[in-house]
Amino acid sequence: MDIVVRHVEASDADQWAALYAGYRAFYRLAPDASAVSTTWSWIIDGRWDLEGLVAVDGDHLVGLANLRWFARPSMGRVGLYLDDLFTALPARGSGVGGALLREAARLAADRDAQVVRWITAEDNATARRLYDGVAAATDWVTYDMVPASGMPLS
Numbered sequence: 001m002d003i004v005v006r007h008v009e010a011s012d013a014d015q016w017a018a019l020y021a022g023y024r025a026f027y028r029l030a031p032d033a034s035a036v037s038t039t040w041s042w043i044i045d046g047r048w049d050l051e052g053l054v055a056v057d058g059d060h061l062v063g064l065a066n067l068r069w070f071a072r073p074s075m076g077r078v079g080l081y082l083d084d085l086f087t088a089l090p091a092r093g094s095g096v097g098g099a100l101l102r103e104a105a106r107l108a109a110d111r112d113a114q115v116v117r118w119i120t121a122e123d124n125a126t127a128r129r130l131y132d133g134v135a136a137a138t139d140w141v142t143y144d145m146v147p148a149s150g151m152p153l154s
Helices: 010-026 033-045 096-110 125-134
Strands: 003-007 050-057 060-072 077-087 115-117
Touching: 003 096, 010 033, 010 050, 010 060, 010 077, 033 050, 050 096, 060 096, 077 096, 096 115, 096 125
Parallel strands: 077 115
Antiparallel strands: 003 050, 050 060, 060 077
16 A cells, blocks of 8 residues: 555545444434535635644545544643544555654644644554554543533533
8 A cells, every 4th residue: 555645635535424424423423415515615715713634545535534623721832732633444554643643743844843742442452452553542522512502422
């Protein structure tokens, strides 16, 4: 496999949508064409400082990473948040995930970011083997709350 990582282009829309639908399915999210198209529009428009990377093998997209910049007020610096990382099933184990992470690290260094940060499911053992080789797991606990209600998101 000859993997090239680059920013998404408008012509990637259909292949990207298929990959992102695969990502959502992996995390047992119900199929939702609206969520996929909304996320695509945010990436293409650059809204929310969201950037999309894709891993390409020939003419085929084999992986994606969605990234966004965030302020770190306590440090007076910025960070790069990896929202989504996904490799197509036939390309797993071929270095796609690592290539996408290396490009995220390069982009972060280019903008003098302090950290590249992401979360993953605790039981995502395959991805965690990769992540443990390139990053440190933190002691921080993540919480989700429903807006305006002050109640836990379940």
